[in-house]
Structures are given as C-alpha cells and as structure tokens.
Amino acid sequence: MARPKLIVGNWKMYKTVAEAVAMAGSLKSLGLGGRAGVHVGVCPPLTCLHAVAQALRGSGIEVGSQNLHWEREGAFTGEVSAAMVKEAGATFTLVAHSERRQLFGETNATANRKVRAALAEGLSVILCVGERLEEREAGRTFEVVRDHLLGSLEGVDSAAMARVAVAYEPVWAIGTGRTATPAQAQEVHAHLRGLIQGAWGSAVAEAAVIQYGGSVKPDNVRELMAQPDIDGALVGGASLKPDSFGALVHF
Numbered sequence: 446m447a448r449p450k451l452i453v454g455n456w457k458m459y460k461t462v463a464e465a466v467a468m469a470g471s472l473k474s475l476g477l478g479g480r481a482g483v484h485v486g487v488c489p490p491l492t493c494l495h496a497v498a499q500a501l502r503g504s505g506i507e508v509g510s511q512n513l514h515w516e517r518e519g520a521f522t523g524e525v526s527a528a529m530v531k532e533a534g535a536t537f538t539l540v541a542h543s544e545r546r547q548l549f550g551e552t553n554a555t556a557n558r559k560v561r562a563a564l565a566e567g568l569s570v571i572l573c574v575g576e577r578l579e580e581r582e583a584g585r586t587f588e589v590v591r592d593h594l595l596g597s598l599e600g601v602d603s604a605a606m607a608r609v610a611v612a613y614e615p616v617w618a619i620g621t622g623r624t625a626t627p628a629q630a631q632e633v634h635a636h637l638r639g640l641i642q643g644a645w646g647s648a649v650a651e652a653a654v655i656q657y658g659g660s661v662k663p664d665n666v667r668e669l670m671a672q673p674d675i676d677g678a679l680v681g682g683a684s685l686k687p688d689s690f691g692a693l694v695h696f
C-alpha cells in the first residue's frame with residue numbers, strides 16, 4: 446500500500462497573529478487540505494496556534510506545535526505542555542528540530558521525554574533527525590541519524606509508532622539553499638527505514654512516513670518526492686507564502 450505524502454510547513458518565529466490568520470485563510474481557500482494521498486500541516490508560532498487552528502477548521506489542514514515540554518504542568522517558566530498545545534488546537538508536534546538541538550540544548554534524552562509526553566496526550570509526532578556538515582564530512586551521517594532516531598524513540602512501542610513520522614533534515618541544508626541531492630536523501634531515508642525495521646519490525650517500517658527537510662522549494666520538490674523512501678517534506682522558508690506552499694503541496 447502506498448504511503449501518503451506528508452507536507453508540513455514550519456513557520457518558525459515568523460508571523461504575527463494577524464499575518465498567521467491571513468496565511469491560514471489563503472491556504473484554506475487554495476484547498477490545500479483536499480489533495481488525495483497528501484496530508485498537510487502547518488506549525489505556527491505558539492502565539493498564533495489557537496487562532497490558526499480556528500481559521501483552518503474544516504480545511505483538512507492540521508496544526509502542530511514546533512516544540513513542547515514533557516511535563517503536564519508545573520513551575521517551568523516559558524514552557525508549554527502537550528496538553529496545552531492540544532487544547533489550543535494542535536494535533537501533532539515537531540520534536541528536536543535541529544534549531545532546538547543546536548540553539549536550545551535539545552538532546553536525544555530530552556527529545557525522548559517530549560515524544561513520550563506528546564504520544565501520551567494523543568498527539569502525533571514528527572521527530573527531526575539529521576547530521577551537521579562536519580559529521581557528514583567525517584562519514585558519520587548514518588551513525589548520527591541512528592543515535593537521533595533510536596535515542597529519541599526509546600520505549601515507544603509499535604502501536605504508538607503509527608503516530609510517529611520522522612523528518613530527515615541534514616543541518617547543512619536547512620535555510621541554506623543547499624539541498625541534499627535526491628540520491629543523498631534517499632540513501633539516508635532507506636537507512637532510517639532499515640533502522641525502524643530492526644527496532645519495530647517490517648510492518649511498522651513499511652508504514653513509516655519519513656519526510657525530507659532542508660531547502661525544499663517548488664523547483665526541487667518533485668524530484669525529491671519521486672524517491673521511493675521520501676514520504677513528504679518538512680519546509681521552513683518556502684512554507685511562509687501561500688503560493689510557494691501551495692506549489693509544494695501540488696508537487
């Protein structure tokens with residue numbers, strides 16, 4: 446059975462509430478949630494999450510959080526929990542985006558706590574994995590993505606894996622305009638699927654959605670999506686405008 450493609454826009458720390466709601470309205474009127482075999486989501490800043498979820502109701506486009514904390518509530522100034530983002534309208538969350546790993550000290554251990562908290566709350570998860578340039582150049586790509594994948598998903602059972610997607614995002618390709626070639630990406634995606642098979646079995650591996658992320662644009666998306674183990678895209682820059690995001694959904 447063919448896996449669906451999953452196209453998700455990560456708006457990072459861009460857009461006011463008014464801008465985000467206007468963007469959501471455009472995505473809805475473009476009918477982007479209605480393409481058969483393509484699942485679509487957006488991750489607005491937390492300040493906009495509720496308003497965007499309201500604006501996208503009935504559109505078929507899901508709303509996700511860019512991050513969350515693993516505790517349900519407590520004295521954790523500046524943090525929000527899985528229950529809170531769910532209440533605001535999120536159905537999924539990103540975990541361990543490379544900017545979280547690089548700038549905010551995210552580790553596989555903290556990612557694992559976040560994954561488990563999100564799944565326990567009924568959210569789906571997009572777990573981000575990917576090597577830095579020096580790690581690629583040192584021939585360590587497979588080892589790094591294995592550690593990210595297996596370390597962050599420790600203790601997640603096969604049933605819960607149905608709600609986990611993986612985003613392979615080579616750090617050197619994020620926001621740089623430098624995309625991995627389709628062959629480079631496919632090689633790592635196939636490796637990730639093999640790791641999933643080893644840990645959770647063939648059925649989970651066959652169903653697992655593995656997105657590529659890193660300077661995906663309307664002019665390179667089609668070739669990437671044609672690879673057998675690339676099941677979608679996690680997109681930063683090109684997700685910020687309705688036309689380019691629309692072109693990605695209609696790859």
Ligand code: PEP
Nearest residue numbers: 619620658659660681682
């Ligand atoms: C991202 O933020 O996950 C990303 C891949 O960004 P960009 O598309 O801008 O490289």
